[in-house]
Amino acid sequence: MESTPTQTANRPIEKKPFETETFDVMDGAARWEIKVHDHGLVALVDVMPRLCPVGKTADYAIVQAARVSYGEGTKMVNEDRGLIRYLARHRHTTPFEMVEFKFHHCMPIFVARQWIRHRTANVNEYSARYSLVRDRFYRPTPDYIRKQSLTNRQGRDEQLDEGTANEFLAYLDRCEAMYEDYEKLTEKGVAREIARIGLPVNVYTEWYWKIDLHNLLHFLSLRMDPHAQQEIRDYSTAMYDLIKPIVPIAAEAFIDYNLESMHLTRLEIEAIKSGQPINTANKREVAEWDAKKAKLGM
Ligand SMILES: Cc1cc2nc3c(=O)[nH]c(=O)nc-3n(C[C@H](O)[C@H](O)[C@H](O)COP(=O)(O)OP(=O)(O)OC[C@H]3O[C@@H](n4cnc5c(N)ncnc54)[C@H](O)[C@@H]3O)c2cc1C
Structure with a gap:
């Protein structure tokens, strides 16, 4: 049987203008760059949404997506902030996936090796099969x-x-x-x-790395943490500094409810309630509880 060519409908495309005036969240720049260590860099090269209504930030894309589930609600900026913070506290994460960032990174291979374990980004790396490795060492x-x-x-x-x-x-x-x-x-x-x-x-490599905000915050919570190696923390902090002015509300909520927050185990909650030492013989668990108590000023 002969195959038939794909039929297209040739429907007209309606191109609707933005309802309000917009601005470029990267101020019209091709890249925002922060140097790291001797030859490293973190550069933000693109953002979605790139255009935002004047008076908002790219946080608006999170709110816009959330309103599909919660209804129109209010459009006041303060209430946008309340909604984003609510979503962050309750781990309603999919609206955060509506914001995306594309970065250009240059880092030593031992840092890239830790970085690449994060599977939720799209990556395209410099090919040392195709091109000569450059003479740059950390x-x-x-x-x-x-x-x-x-x-x-x-x-x-x-x-x-x-x-x-x-x-x-x-x-x-x-x-x-x-x-x-x-x-x-x-x-x-x-x-x-x-x-x-x-x-x-310690030789440097480079890549383009694209990720949505939800997965970026997951990356940052692991790699800005004091348990992560200092070098990858330096890159992570630079990424945080670049996205903060673009999604200031989500960035603030991340610090408040994730990076500088604390998870309590059932045993720890029982120790607080009873005023007794934590009920475990596991030395590491005891040490972790002592560190949390110190942080809480207990
Ligand atoms: C301080 C520190 C020390 C570490 N030490 C070691 C070590 O000694 N050895 C070692 O091998 N690794 C080590 N790692 C790497 C670590 O185990 C994780 O691989 C890395 O942090 C990526 O985390 P992730 O899988 O949550 O992230 P991502 O890959 O970004 O995934 C994000 C989330 O998506 C989901 N997901 C993604 N892909 C899958 C999948 N295929 N199946 C199921 N769920 C998926 C998971 O919920 C995951 O949390 C270390 C990491 C840190 C931060």
Whole structure:
């Protein structure tokens, strides 16, 4: 049987103007950029919604979506704020997915390795098979070169003595010197995709990264947290600083109800109610409860 071509209806498209005057949430700029460390950057390159009614912020897209479920309601800015904060407190998250951000990031591979575990973004990365890796390596500042923490196996603690810190920097020098070999070998014809495998993980990579606000806030809550590695926290904080003027109400609600809030377990609630120590023999749980009590000034 012969296949028939796809039929299109050729219906006229109605193009309706905005009801009120609008402005560009990025002030007409092509990118907003924050430098991180020695060669890193976080750049915001696009936002949805890019155009907003004058007098609002991109938070309006969250409110607009929520009103589909809650009805028209009021349009006052203060009440928009109340609605967004209500949604954030009650984890009604889908309206936050209506705002999207596209970033350009440049970061060391060891940071990208942690970052890429977040699966809800769309990513397109620099290809070190197609192009030469650029001669850029992350060198931590002295303040970042610290001893292994004795209490947190995934953390740094006090500053190192100068001699050991210098030994560490000499070790980085030797790793970075591998770049010369990499360049020579690629010039001799070794394929870029195999020549790159000798480069250290402090070499920089780049990508475009697009994510909606709900998933970005999930990322930020994990990666701005003190348990995250300081380097990825620095990138996360830069992203927060870039989105804050664009969605100020949602950004504030995130700090209030997520980043600087606290989750209490059933055992912790019982300890508060009874005024007794927490009912567990698990040392880590006891330590976590002590940290929460200190934060609460108990
Ligand atoms: C301080 C810290 C230490 C860490 N240490 C380690 C470590 O030692 N080893 C290690 O391997 N990882 C480690 N991780 C990574 C961690 O386990 C998560 O992989 C990472 O934080 C991404 O979290 P996510 O899955 O919630 O995020 P996303 O991938 O952004 O997903 C967001 C949410 O979407 C949902 N989701 C997405 N994809 C799926 C799916 N396929 N199935 C079900 N639900 C899905 C989940 O609800 C998830 O919470 C660490 C992370 C942090 C912050």
